[in-house]
Amino acid sequence: MTSSTVTSGVMEASGLPGERPVTPEVVREHNLNELEYGRIVALLGRTPTLTELGIFSALWSEHCSYKHSRTVLRTFPTTGSQVVQGPGENAGVLRLPDGWAVAFKIESHNHPSAVEPYQGAATGVGGILRDVFTMGARPVALLNSLRLGPLESPRNRYLFAGIVRGVGDYGNCVGVPTLGGEVGFAPGYTGNPLVNAMCVGLLKEADLIRAAAHGVGNVLLTVGARTGRDGIHGASFASEELSEKSEARRPQVQVGDPFTEKLLLEASLELITSDLIIAIQDMGAAGLTSSSAEMAARGGVGVEIDTGLVPTREPGMTPYEILLSESQERMLVVSEPHRVAEIQAVCAKWELNATPIGHVTDDGIYRVRHHGLVVAAIPGQRLVDDCPMYEPTAREGDETKALRAALPAAAPKAGLQDALPLLLDAPNLASKRWVYEQYDSTVQASTVLGPGGDAGVLRVPGTAFGLAVTVDCNSRLVALDPYEGGKAAVAEAARNIACVGGRPLGITDCLNFGNPEKPEVYFQFREACRGIADACRAFDTPVTGGNVSFYNESPTGAIDPTPTVGMVGLLARVADRVPSPFSTPGDEIFVLGATRGELGGSAYWAELRDFTGGRPARVDLDAERRLQRLLVEAAGRRLLRSAHDCSEGGLLVTLAEAAIGGAYAGDGLGASVDLTAYGAEVPLDGLLFGEDGARAVVSAAPAEARRLVALAREHGVPIARVGLVGDTGGTLELRVAGQTFSWGIGALRQTYFEAIPRRMQHPDVDRSAGE
Amino acid sequence: MLNVAVVRFPGSNCDFDALRAAELVGTNAYFAWHRDASLRGADIVLLPGGFSYGDYLRSGAIARFSPVMQAVQRHAAEGGPVLGICNGFQILCEAHLLPGALLRNAGLSFVSKPVDVVVERTDTVFTSAYAPGSRLRLPVAHGDGRFVAAADTLRMLEAEGRVVLRYVAATESSPFQPNPNGSANHIAGICNAAGTVVGIMPHPERIAEGVLGPPDGLGFFRSLAAWRPRASTLNVPSR
Amino acid sequence: MSFRVHVRVMPREGLLDPQGQAVEHALGALGFADAAEVRVGRAIELEVAAPTRPEAEARVREMCDKLLANPVTEDYLLELEEA
Amino acid sequence: MSFRVHVRVMPREGLLDPQGQAVEHALGALGFADAAEVRVGRAIELEVAAPTRPEAEARVREMCDKLLANPVTEDYLLELEEA
Ligand SMILES: Nc1ncnc2c1ncn2[C@@H]1O[C@H](COP(=O)(O)OP(=O)(O)O)[C@@H](O)[C@H]1O
Ligand SMILES: [Mg+2]
Secondary structure, three states, X not given: OOOOOOOOHHHOOOOOOOOOXXXXXXXXXXXXXXXXXXXXXXXXXXXXXXXXXXXXXXXXXXHHHOOOOHHHHOOOOOOOOOEEEOEOEOOEEEEOHHHEEEEEEEEEOHHHHHHOHHHHHHHHHHHHHHHHHOOOOEEEEEEXXXXXXXXXXXXXXXXXXXXXXXXXHHHHHHOOOEEEEEEEEOHHHOOOOEEEEEEEEEEEHHHOOOOXXXXXXXXXXXEEOOEOOOOOOOHHHHOOOOOHHHHHHOOOOOOOOHHHHHHHHHHHHHHHHOOOOOEEEEOOOOHHHHHHHHHHHHHOOEEEEEHHHOOEOOOOOOHHHHHHOOOOOXXXXXXOHHHHHHHHHHHHHOOOOEEEEEEEEOOOEEEEEEOOEEEEEEEHHHHHHOOOOOOOOOOOOHHHHHHHHOOOOOOOOOOHHHHHHHHHHOOOOOOOHHHXXXXXXXXXXXXXXXXXXXXXXXXXXXXXXXXEEEEEOOHHHHHHOHHHHHHXXXXXXXXXXXXXXXXXXXXXXXXXXXXXXXXHHHHHHHHHHHHHHHHHHHHOOOEEEEEEEOOOEEOOEEOOOEEEEEEEEEEOOHHHOOOOOOOOOOOEEEEEOOOOOOOOOOHHHHHHHOOOOOOOOOOOHHHHHHHHXXXXXXXXXXXXXXXXXXXXXXXXXXXXXXXXXXXXXXXXXXEEEEOOOOOOOOOHHHHHHOOOOOOEEEEEOHHHHHHHHHHHHHOOOOEEEEEEEOOOOOEEEEEEOOEEEEEEHHHHHHHHHHHHHHHOOOOOOOOOOOO | OOEEEEEEOOOEOOHHHHHHHHHHOOOEEEEEEOOOOOOOOOOEEEEOOEOHHHHOOOOOOOHHHOHHHHHHHHXXXXXXXXXEEOHHHXXXXXXXXXXXXXXXXXXXXXXXXXXXXXXXXXXXXXXXXXXXXOEEEEEEEEXXXXXXXXXXXXXXXXXOOOEEEEEOOOOOOOOOOOOOOOOHXXXXXXXXXXXXXXXXXXXXXXXOOHHHOOOOOHHXXXXXXXXXXXXXXXXXXXX | OEEEEEEEEEEOOOOOOXXXXXXXXXXXXXXXXXXXXXXXXXXXXXXXXOOOHHHHHHHHHHHHHHHHOOOOOEEEEEEEEEO | OEEEEEEEEEXXXXXXXXXXXHHHHHHHHOOOOOEEEEEEEEEEEEEEEOOOHHHHHHHHHHHHHHHHOOOOXXXXXXXXXXX
């Protein structure tokens, strides 16, 4: 059998001459199991052609079908008066004042970044930008969440350097400021780094456009870069001509071209705001196939495209390759036929091609021709919807249970005096200035608070309000207790937003896990999602979209479960924003919230007692919500001069970070703090390093202190005055349990800001070592 | 009202920022497209930051040849003021409207942060609103900001007082490297002999409004708004 | 003995080379329509000490594989001359 | 006739070449202490159509002078082969 021409009316399709026949082996190579393949044959009433098999394998992949996650994702709260667009589109959209709306989304690019850190990370940023501007929104902020193996390994340093450079170069060139992010290091990410990129865009609600094809006879156009053979995963069997030698040379790596992206951005927004098009979608994962099939399914129509019309970078590309290519910087657009010339004119202005490649049909069939020959004909809705869904067994691993019940065995490496500098030198806690200095954070001239604080804040020109953005996840907590860890990720994000004065509005999530077919991984996934859902309900921050990344495993095992939460918040008046470092000598320092001294899963145990275990603090959602409301109201009344939430590292690290000052302050202010009364009943290590939630360290002008205390009481938030902000170049002085500690601010700053650069002095040295 | 043309190349990304800052000080600011042969009667030209033509090959190398740059060359030759910011500075050097070149930062990484600069020359079209010796804190964001020039060119620039901005440490005791990119003589910006063409690496347009922080950059725009063309050229379209 | 080595590190065939495209486009606009297939890579020059030419070459290949070229996205070419 | 041209654009001698220094340092750290005088520039490959070799070379020189190299900071070198 060299080709399969099957007669079944509208669903007739034939293979290309000479292409590989569809055998059980070929089916397996496409990652389709027997159940799935059986369903395909039943649905078509015949054997699929090779092209069709490629299409199914793409759309029924985990990435496109969410087959292992959909049942769990359905439990997320997704509605609320602020929601304009929930999950299901390229990005979620929330309502803002004055007719404005915010579109935002997060996505992973983990595997490509493991193979080629620079291009992998860069194209990750490119993809998420497109997801946002296809909604008609202008990207105004980027964030990124990174996870790597420890920096002691040269390979990890190489990956870290390449990833950061890739993230930076792409966003810098397109001209979107990076306003925040996070970086974490743990052994589980060696060989499997995580790169999650988030984009936030602004639009007028009236300009929102959705990616649904309509109107029989309307035209499909590709816009942007030509299609090459990039990133056609597992496509080795697609073409018989392919020799082993050429296979070895075939680049699997997608190369990003941020310059073309910038043109695509401007052209797309111009097409959308001038009402020239009906729908637009980025050709992301699984390229043309998924964009065309999903747009058709959303509109409940059929489409017919001819891959022979798609502009390619190389001659002789097969329909299989054209459909599955993941070449970057491409869009699929639907328009009325009489608009095509105008669309082409707009694109030409931006130096881009727009090429008609097909049209909308009324028979509901997803039909692909190649120079006329029908190579695929599949019922469109079923192609998108009929992938089997799985709900694997979930069982908590015994190891996790044991770890949670355990206590550290080793004595602390250092006493309290040395513990603080040791913690500030730990890459997980140290300043990430080395990272965010490589990202343009001020382009667009709207950055009110850049990276380095609790959340980024931007103004919207012509309005009074502002947006706060953050991305957070403490994977150590999720690993030890997925449910509480999921809650904690949302709580920390909301706390960060509230600290700068923003009211949390909604989230997007990037769920990075191992192989879901392993019961202990699926347990982590299900429980973390339950935690996220409960927290989002409590805070009224619906989930507007997100991304699932499974199979993050390397020979040494699965990654720590990492459900990253990206959150957007609203400041009614952007001028009320609150920075995180202390700002004025003589201000009074307060701790908001109660401390029980929960050391389970703490950085202190990990860094000073070599122990990653214990039971993480239970997240008190009610206390978190009260704290958030207090912070937002206090900011609005201008009662706060600084606010910094307590998270990894605990109270002492939070105090130290506030005292150290911002990344570009000449010097920090220091502080003198007395915790004798505040923590009388709590063991010293728990008081200083416990990671209880629902806490923040704030400072206020002495004249405002009384009002702040009263407001905290009103909100039912414990408040304790613990000290005074010091003078430039001073010390951090701490009195507690009858002892006095003192640290020079200059030395703490040095430790905190130089920890990562010191380790990254020669980052590019060896890309292979330690593999 | 002064006409201020903000040139947009494909890949410009500080175009809106420059336009907004120019509008803020009450000028009639508008975009000129890279394919335009005319500046539509511009009194002043701004070349904004970004990655013109992707900054492929060398920053500014391709932009220099765009049609609009022929018009900018004429405008400059006739004594018309031009301010190049970041990528605009790189383009001015490539176009030989300013001497020297901007090479990859000495640290080899893109650098985005606030820097402290001192205004050394205040009789240019773009710095007249500052007091001599003013210290400003302005953001930089660039990968290619290391100013280099032949030794005699550098000497000439210094001798003629053509260094407009120079990186300095915030305080005498500041632990920070004042120079973010390894520029020769800590040069952050220079001008032509007449003080009409100015190129700077920092971004004053990003810090020209109080809501974003102390508006140290506003003076560049106040200066240009206060500039008056010679009577003979006032409101005579250049082409 | 000492050798002067020229290494050319070029983007792999089939891989998108946006820089090459931009340069080709710019050359065309400048009236150099006779230039085609432009690709842009890195040129690295170095001196290496080795007893023989083959040993020098082997040594530089090792440098390329380990550091100078990225095997996932780049190919390289060597030229040696006695210094 | 068609020629395949290799252009090497290198930083002017005497000019600080931080990239070359970084590579040299990295090579040293990897145990390649035998590498010295490392400099990093750009390699450009293109095809040019011209009736004769000298004409092709003249044409590419023009491209270099105008666009491919910056005379303030860079020197270039050509190699042509018949394509
Ligand atoms: N990858 C990154 N990209 C941009 N900014 C980052 C990155 N990592 C950290 N930052 C900045 O540093 C700040 C502090 O980081 P972190 O200590 O993780 O914050 P928090 O614990 O408040 O979430 C972040 O809020 C962010 O502004
Ligand atoms: Mg925080």
